[in-house]
Amino acid sequence: MGIIRKTQSITILLNEFADDTVAIAATELAKRLKTQLNKTTIYRLLSKLEDDGIVHSFLDRNGTKWYAKCTGCTTAKHADIHPHFQCTDCGKVDCLSIEIPIPNIPNRKVTISQMLLQGKCEHCLAQSSD
């Protein structure tokens, strides 16, 4: 179910992911590209790009789905095991370049681990002098 043809739509969509660590909400993409792409196309492409290991997705506390570029992922396996950070002030979300070890839980075999951190980003910390 990956991407086979290099279409205009893909170029338009990938252009939005200029910054490698900043995540974009799926709904935000749908809004931004409304005049250029149908929302069905956007959702379908995002899903394919994720299958191909080009982007990865995650949810924040509100259930909003975010997408960001992958680094070092393949079709076979997503290697993005970094935590994500959401600023509670400005709402900005990005990928943190640290690795969180998967904790060992007795009686269970843990294979996937996801971490969402919330707090104040650099910019908002400076603003509030707090």
Place this chain on the structure above:
Amino acid sequence: MGIIRKTQSITILLNEFADDTVAIAATELAKRLKTQLNKTTIYRLLSKLEDDGIVHSFLDRNGTKWYAKCTGCTTAKHADIHPHFQCTDCGKVDCLSIEIPIPNIPNRKVTISQMLLQGKCEHCLAQSSD
């Protein structure tokens, strides 16, 4: 916005949380209690119970919202900083009684940390002899 009156509805709803560590999906509660409570009531009560520190909620990878009982929380602050575990085989979700330290991120002030672990639960591990 907390709970003021001890109503029948609350009794019915809280009865579902018999097990202290097993989480229940909001949609599952809506389905189970359909004949007894209106879904609006269910969602509003869950939200109030969360405000009161009686239950806490979190989202899984599919965006499904789960609720589970709190231990040691108050109206002022949710103290449930444990990770949640979802079995990729049977779908069961529960609270793990371990504490994950909030990682220190340079240039950011992290105040909330959430972790979702996925893998095989004890029961499904035994089933699959794997």
Place this chain on the structure above:
DNA sequence: TTGTTACTGCAACTTAGTTGTAATAAATTT
């Protein structure tokens, strides 16, 4: 340049959750 079929747009749909409002039932007062 033609044929194949992946991809896209559109409309209609689904699902989770929310909002407004009138009726009901806890809890308090008399």
Place this chain on the structure above:
DNA sequence: AAATTTATTACAACTAAGTTGCAGTAACAA
């Protein structure tokens, strides 16, 4: 115990995110 107050509930209607089916379009191979 009855009356009063108002938090709570049910109902219907709505919203927002995402999905599905399908006919038309556009990559790309031959």
